[in-house]
Amino acid sequence: MWVIQMDINDIESKVKMISKFLSKESIDDNYEDIKQTVSEIITPTIISYVEIDRLFLFRARKLNALINFDNLSAQDIFMPPAELTEMGRGNMKRKPVLYAALDPVTAINETGIKENDYFLLGCFELLENGGSHSKERTCVIGITKNDKKEDPIMRIAQGISSNFLYTEFTREITKWNKNRYYISNAIVDHLFNKMNFRSVIYPSVINNKRLNILLNEQAASDRLAFGYMYVCKMLEVNGTQFKAHIYKSLDDTTTKNELKWRKLDNQRLFTYKSEGPKDQVEVIKKRMCKHFE
Structure with missing residues (x-):
């Protein structure tokens, strides 16, 4: 059995230390210190993950106006090029990652799409590796799965670490606290570079009961x-559903292995209603494993 020696007070003090780095003027110079401190918070605890063989991901993008459909492609709903990538919750400037939601309502709400806005809605499927049949090993933040057999000290440490991760990924970011992105980026850096994850499931800021993935x-x-x-125009939208006109659809034409536009009647409606991804959360929770460093 893996035995982990830890000092709970030390972990708590390191969580408090993070804010001191953010208050300094040259935040970029302190990023390495932030990464080191974040690693020291995460390392003694247990990180949950799930092995995914198939999952549908959704992305939305607001359009400034109804543009020429023929100039659009699947790339317009994929991740931006490096030169246009700004710092985000899980990426540094010019270092793109792909953000998506596990349901289309969350993708639309997080993008800030309102009634009468034109927008793109894209769907991707996360598949197992066709050659090796391996599943994507994805870190999970915000879904807990307690084990009563665990050492009490370990459970406390895991609770501190889990709360730290959850807080940073659900924190609303404004122009006044953008420096918090350095913390969430340091978390992702640790998960990717020291724990060999390539993807992270985490709660939506708009609705913490819904899930995103990067x-x-x-x-x-x-x-x-x-x-x-x-390509859509929004008619109605709220926290659980939306209704939109579909103007055009770009589908994967598998017979010729190419993408083709399908012209649609402007009156075609797309309605999606969701009370929340309870089922998918339960599936993820049941499949979750624990990674010991």
């Missing part, structure tokens, strides 16, 4: 299959 470039390239992309 994948690094290699995982997105290896595992994602394009499903469809709709």
